[in-house]
Amino acid sequence: MRSLGRRDVIPSARRASRRRADWRRRGLVLFLMSPWIIGFTVFFAYPILDTAYLSFFHYDLLSPPRYIGLDNYRFLLHDDPRVWPAIKNTLWLIAVMVPARIVFALAIALMLARIRSGAGVARTIFYLPALVPPVAATLGFVYLLNPATGPVNKGLGVLGLSGPNWFQSPEWAKPSLVLLGMWAVGNVMVIFLASVLDVPRQLYEAAEIDGAGTFQRFRHVTVPAISPVILFAIVIGVIEALQYFTQAYVAAHIAAGQASQAGSVTTSELGYPLGSTLFYPILLYDAAFRRFTMGYASALTMVLLVVAFAVTYVIIRRSRSLIYQEGTQS
Amino acid sequence: MRRGLTATLATCALALVVAACGGGGSKSTSTSAASSTPGASTAASGPATKLTLWVGWSDRELDVFKKVVSEYDAAHPEVTIDLVGGIDDDKITAALRSGDGPDAVSSFTSSNVGAYCSSGGWIDLAPYMQQDGIDANIFPSTAQYYTQYNGTRCALPILADSYGFYYNKGLLAKAGATAPPKTVAELTELAKKLTTRKADGSLDVVGFDPFFGFFQNTPTSFAPLFGAQWQDQNGKSTLATDPSWAKMLTWQKELIDFYGYDDLVKWQAGVGDEFSASNAFETGKLAMNLDGEWRVAFIQNEHPDLQYGTAPAPVDEAKSDLYGTGYINGTIIGIPKAGKHQDLAWQLVKYLTTDDKALAELSNGLRNVPSTTSSAKSPDLIPDQNFSTFIDIFNNPKSSTNPITAAGSGYTDLFTSFLANWQAGKVKDLQAGLAEVDKSIDAQKEQAEAGQAP
Numbered sequence: 075m076r077s078l079g080r081r082d083v084i085p086s087a088r089r090a091s092r093r094r095a096d097w098r099r100r101g102l103v104l105f106l107m108s109p110w111i112i113g114f115t116v117f118f119a120y121p122i123l124d125t126a127y128l129s130f131f132h133y134d135l136l137s138p139p140r141y142i143g144l145d146n147y148r149f150l151l152h153d154d155p156r157v158w159p160a161i162k163n164t165l166w167l168i169a170v171m172v173p174a175r176i177v178f179a180l181a182i183a184l185m186l187a188r189i190r191s192g193a194g195v196a197r198t199i200f201y202l203p204a205l206v207p208p209v210a211a212t213l214g215f216v217y218l219l220n221p222a223t224g225p226v227n228k229g230l231g232v233l234g235l236s237g238p239n240w241f242q243s244p245e246w247a248k249p250s251l252v253l254l255g256m257w258a259v260g261n262v263m264v265i266f267l268a269s270v271l272d273v274p275r276q277l278y279e280a281a282e283i284d285g286a287g288t289f290q291r292f293r294h295v296t297v298p299a300i301s302p303v304i305l306f307a308i309v310i311g312v313i314e315a316l317q318y319f320t321q322a323y324v325a326a327h328i329a330a331g332q333a334s335q336a337g338s339v340t341t342s343e344l345g346y347p348l349g350s351t352l353f354y355p356i357l358l359y360d361a362a363f364r365r366f367t368m369g370y371a372s373a374l375t376m377v378l379l380v381v382a383f384a385v386t387y388v389i390i391r392r393s394r395s396l397i398y399q400e401g402t403q404s
Numbered sequence: 405m406r407r408g409l410t411a412t413l414a415t416c417a418l419a420l421v422v423a424a425c426g427g428g429g430s431k432s433t434s435t436s437a438a439s440s441t442p443g444a445s446t447a448a449s450g451p452a453t454k455l456t457l458w459v460g461w462s463d464r465e466l467d468v469f470k471k472v473v474s475e476y477d478a479a480h481p482e483v484t485i486d487l488v489g490g491i492d493d494d495k496i497t498a499a500l501r502s503g504d505g506p507d508a509v510s511s512f513t514s515s516n517v518g519a520y521c522s523s524g525g526w527i528d529l530a531p532y533m534q535q536d537g538i539d540a541n542i543f544p545s546t547a548q549y550y551t552q553y554n555g556t557r558c559a560l561p562i563l564a565d566s567y568g569f570y571y572n573k574g575l576l577a578k579a580g581a582t583a584p585p586k587t588v589a590e591l592t593e594l595a596k597k598l599t600t601r602k603a604d605g606s607l608d609v610v611g612f613d614p615f616f617g618f619f620q621n622t623p624t625s626f627a628p629l630f631g632a633q634w635q636d637q638n639g640k641s642t643l644a645t646d647p648s649w650a651k652m653l654t655w656q657k658e659l660i661d662f663y664g665y666d667d668l669v670k671w672q673a674g675v676g677d678e679f680s681a682s683n684a685f686e687t688g689k690l691a692m693n694l695d696g697e698w699r700v701a702f703i704q705n706e707h708p709d710l711q712y713g714t715a716p717a718p719v720d721e722a723k724s725d726l727y728g729t730g731y732i733n734g735t736i737i738g739i740p741k742a743g744k745h746q747d748l749a750w751q752l753v754k755y756l757t758t759d760d761k762a763l764a765e766l767s768n769g770l771r772n773v774p775s776t777t778s779s780a781k782s783p784d785l786i787p788d789q790n791f792s793t794f795i796d797i798f799n800n801p802k803s804s805t806n807p808i809t810a811a812g813s814g815y816t817d818l819f820t821s822f823l824a825n826w827q828a829g830k831v832k833d834l835q836a837g838l839a840e841v842d843k844s845i846d847a848q849k850e851q852a853e854a855g856q857a858p
Contacts, residue, residue, distance in 0.1 A: 239673070242669045366498075
C-alpha cells in the first residue's frame with residue numbers, strides 16, 4: 075500500500091496559504107532587488123540596447139533618426155580613414171602601456187615590501203600621484219616635457235643631450251603618455267603590494283633552503299602566488315587602455331597649443347601630433363559629441379563593446395592555465 | 405561579457421562626462437538693465453523677459469561687447485540680457501542638439517553656417533528681415549555669402565575679420581628692409597634674413613612661420629595669397645586640379661625645411677600662447693606674421709610700445725594683382741530653433757548687426773571690421789593706420805572667403821589633417837595626396853547634403 079505523501083494530507087486551504095506566502099516572499103525578493111533591477115535596466119540594459127538600435131540609423135539629434143541599415147558599419151570598416159589609425163594606436167597602448175604599468179607597479183610594490191623603516195611614508199609617496207586628477211597630471215606632464223621650456227629637456231641640455239619633442243613629436247607622444255601612466259600607477263601598485271605582502275613567508279624559506287636565489291624565489295614563489303592579481307591587473311589595464319581618453323585628449327590640445335580661427339579648436343587637433351594620440355575613444359567622442367553623428371558613434375561603440383568582450387575573454391581563457399590557485403598546479 | 409559591456413558603458417559615460425565638462429566653464433556675464441533710457445522701447449508691460457546671448461569673445465573683448473549690449477539692455481525694459489562669453493562651435497552644436505540653447509548665438513566660424521542652416525538648427529531670418537525692411541545688401545557681398553546656405557539666410561554678420569600682414573619695424577630695419585614684402589619670394593628671402601638662432605642652434609627669432617596650425621595659419625587664410633580655389637563650378641574639390649595649391653604647399657614646405665621641422669616645432673612650443681601677452685609677434689620672437697585685424701587691439705592693450713606695421717599679405721609673384729586682397733570671414737549671429745523668445749531675440753540681433761553706431765563702438769573696442777557698408781565709413785570709427793589696412797582688405801572686391809558647404813568646416817578639417825602630414829614630410833607624392841583629399845571632401849559633402857551615414 076502506497077504511503078500517503080505529505081502533500082496529499084495538506085488541505086487545499088493550507089496549500090493556497092503557502093502559495094500566497096511564496097508569492098509574498100517572491101515579491102519581497104523582487105522589492106529588495108528592485109534598486110539593482112532598475113539601475114541595471116536604466117543604466118545598463120537600456121543604453122546598450124538603444125546604442126545597438128541607433129547604430130543602424132542616421133541620427134544627428136536634430137531630426138528624427140532615419141534607418142540606413144548597415145551603412146554606419148560600412149563607413150566604419152571601409153571609408154573612415156581615421157578608424158584604423160585609431161585602432162592601431164589603441165593596440166599600441168595595450169601592447170606597451172599595459173605591460174609597462176604592470177611591470178613598473180610590481181617593481182615598486184616589491185621594493186616597498188622590502189622597506190623596513192619608513193614604509194608608510196614611502197608607500198604614501200608612491201601612491202600620491204594616483205590621487206592627482208588626470209587633467210591636472212596631464213597639464214603638469216605637458217609642462218615638464220615642453221621641448222623648449224620644460225625642465226626635463228633643460229636638464230638633458232645641461233648633460234649635453236638634446237631631448238625629444240615629447241608631446242609635440244609623433245614618435246614620442248605615445249611614450250610620453252606611457253610615462254604619465256607609469257607615474258600615476260599607484261592604484262595598481264597598492265594591490266600588488268597587498269598581494270606581495272600576503273605571500274606566505276614559509277614558501278620563501280622553503281625555496282631558500284632548496285637553494286633558490288632572489289630571482290628564482292621571485293620567479294617560482296612570488297609570481298605564482300600573485301598571479302591572480304597580475305591577471306586582474308592585465309584585464310583592468312586592457313579595459314582602461316580601450317577607454318583611454320582624458321590624458322590623450324588634454325595632452326593633444328595643450329601640446330597643439332595653437333588655436334585656428336580666433337580661438338576655436340579644430341578637429342585636426344584631436345590626436346595631435348599627426349594622429350599619433352588618436353585613440354579609439356577619442357574617435358568615438360569626436361563622432362558623438364563634436365560631429366553629432368550619433369548613429370555612427372553608436373556603431374563605433376558596438377564595435378568597442380565586441381572588441382572589449384573578445385579581448386577580455388581571450389585573456390581569461392588563455393591565462394587560466396597560468397594562474398596559480400590553492401590546490402591546483404601552477 | 406559583463407566586463408566588456410561595462411567597458412563600453414564606461415566609455416560612453418566617460419565621453420558624456422567629458423562632453424559635459426566641455427560645455428561648462430563659460431564666463432557668464434549678466435548685463436541686466438539698471439534703468440531705461442529715453443527713446444527706449446515702451447512695449448514692456450510685464451516683467452522683463454530674460455534673453456540669453458552666447459558669444460565667442462572672452463576677457464577684455466567680452467567687456468567691450470558687454471558694454472554695447474548693456475546699452476541695448478538699458479534702452480529696452482522689456483528684456484534683460486544674460487551675456488555668456490567664451491562660446492565655441494562645439495558648445496553651440498551641443499546646445500542645438502540638446503534643444504536647450506540660448507535665445508541668440510554667435511559663432512566665430514562662419515564656414516559652419518552651412519551646417520547650422522541645413523540642419524535647421526538656426527532659423528531662417530528672411531521673414532524677420534522682410535517684416536522689418538532690412539535689405540541684405542546693406543552688408544558687403546562676401547558677408548552676405550558667409551551668412552547663408554543655399555539661399556537660406558539663417559545668420560547675419562556681426563563684425564568681420566580680414567587677414568593681413570604684421571611686421572616688426574625694428575627687426576625689419578635691422579635687416580635693412582624699408583618696406584614689408586609684397587610677394588611670396590620677397591617674404592621668403594626676408595624671413596630667412598630675419599631668422600636668428602641661439603648658441604645651441606635652436607631657433608631664437610623666426611622671420612615668418614608658415615606652419616599650418618600655428619596661430620592663424622590655416623589653408624583658408626593662406627589660399628588668397630596664391631589665388632587658390634577650393635572648388636569648381638560644380639562644387640567639386642579642386643585641391644589637386646588647381647595648381648595654386650601645390651605651388652603654395654611646395655613653398656610652405658621649403659620654408660619649413662629651412663628652419664627644420666623639429667626645430668620649428670620646438671620653437672613653437674616655447675613661444676607664448678597666441679591670445680596672451682606673450683604672443684610671439686608681440687614679444688619680438690616672430691618678425692612677420694599673418695593675422696587678423698583684432699591683433700591691433702591686442703597689441704594696443706598688451707604691448708603699446710611695439711613698433712610694428714600692417715600691410716596686405718604678400719602674394720604669389722605670378723599673381724601680383726592679388727596684392728591688397730586677403731582672406732575674409734566674420735562672426736555670425738543667429739537665432740537657434742529652440743530659442744523660446746525668437747521675436748525678442750530678433751530685435752537684439754537686428755540691433756547688433758545693423759545699428760551703425762553699435763557696430764562702430766564694437767569695432768573701436770574689438771578692432772574688428774564693421775560689417776555693414778555704411779558702418780565701415782562711420783564717423784564714429786576711431787581712425788588707426790594699422791587697422792585701416794584691414795578695412796581696405798575687407799572692402800577689396802577680390803578678397804575672398806572659403807566655400808560654405810553642408811559639411812560645415814569638415815572639408816577644412818580633412819585638408820588640415822593632410823597638411824599636418826605634408827609639412828612633417830610624411831607625404832611623398834603631393835599630387836596624389838591632394839587627389840585623395842579631394843575624393844574625401846567630395847564624399848563628405850555628398851554625405852552631408854544627402855544626410856546619409858555616418
